[in-house]
Amino acid sequence: MVKDIALRIQSLDWASIQNDLDASGFAKLPVILTPQECEFFMELYSGEASYRTTINMTRYRFGNGQYKYFSYPLPELIQNLRESFYPPLAKTANRWLHYLKKPQPFPETLQDFLKICAQYEQLRPTPLLLKYQQGGYNCLHQDLYGDVFFPFQVVFVLNQREKDYTGGESLLVEQIPRAQSRGHVITLEQGSALIFPTHYRPVLGKRGYYKNTVRHGVSTVTSGERYGLGIIFHDAK
Numbered sequence: 362m363v364k365d366i367a368l369r370i371q372s373l374d375w376a377s378i379q380n381d382l383d384a385s386g387f388a389k390l391p392v393i394l395t396p397q398e399c400e401f402f403m404e405l406y407s408g409e410a411s412y413r414t415t416i417n418m419t420r421y422r423f424g425n426g427q428y429k430y431f432s433y434p435l436p437e438l439i440q441n442l443r444e445s446f447y448p449p450l451a452k453t454a455n456r457w458l459h460y461l462k463k464p465q466p467f468p469e470t471l472q473d474f475l476k477i478c479a480q481y482e483q484l485r486p487t488p489l490l491l492k493y494q495q496g497g498y499n500c501l502h503q504d505l506y507g508d509v510f511f512p513f514q515v516v517f518v519l520n521q522r523e524k525d526y527t528g529g530e531s532l533l534v535e536q537i538p539r540a541q542s543r544g545h546v547i548t549l550e551q552g553s554a555l556i557f558p559t560h561y562r563p564v565l566g567k568r569g570y571y572k573n574t575v576r577h578g579v580s581t582v583t584s585g586e587r588y589g590l591g592i593i594f595h596d597a598k
């Protein structure tokens with residue numbers, strides 16, 4: 362069952378995803394995880410999986426909610442998701458570097474990328490589970506944990522909007538240089554995911570590409586509880 366995750370990721374319409382990423386910086390994906398797999402993760406949240414840190418978001422003024430970073434070894438399903446999403450996104454990442462005339466392409470595999478993270482003392486795993494209750498929200502932010510970062514991350518929503526919770530939309534705000542900021546509101550069904558930029562996205566202007574800084578967050582959960590699974594590719598210092 363877990364093994365076919367690689368196949369599920371490979372069989373996504375990557376041509377269209379690559380287009381979306383270039384055109385908008387983000388891509389909304391169809392349902393990838395089954396309701397059973399989503400249940401499994403939600404049970405893992407309060408169960409005895411091994412976490413390295415639990416963050417109370419209010420305490421750090423990150424918002425209102427809680428999240429937990431897994432320890433290594435990651436649950437097999439998450440390890441598989443992280444390994445399977447990395448190669449097609451490394452292609453996008455390298456294309457973006459090319460647009461911005463930057464050297465040092467990302468390696469083809471997650472394993473090799475994590476070796477680079479390790480050289481920069483970024484060794485702590487970053488995949489996480491998030492839980493927001495009624496009134497919960499996640500302030501606009503970026504997840505950069507050291508000098509090395511992968512330019513994309515993936516977030517799954519694990520339960521069903523309008524049934525299990527209301528509100529709690531995914532938010533992206535891009536800061537356009539010397540102009541006003543633009544917001545995107547994205548709703549995700551149970552088991553579906555969003556690919557979005559960790560730091561910035563390249564945009565083609567009159568004199569070549571420039572960068573829009575992108576921050577992400579979650580709007581207020583107006584009722585119920587919302588669970589998410591975040592796949593971040595770089596490890597943390």
Ligand SMILES: O=C(O)CCC(=O)C(=O)O
Pocket residue numbers: 491499504514515516531577578579589590591592
């Ligand atoms: O709960 C969410 O959808 C936001 C998750 C998030 O901030 C992340 O995965 O980095």
Ligand SMILES: [Fe+2]
Pocket residue numbers: 502503504577
């Ligand atoms: Fe985040």
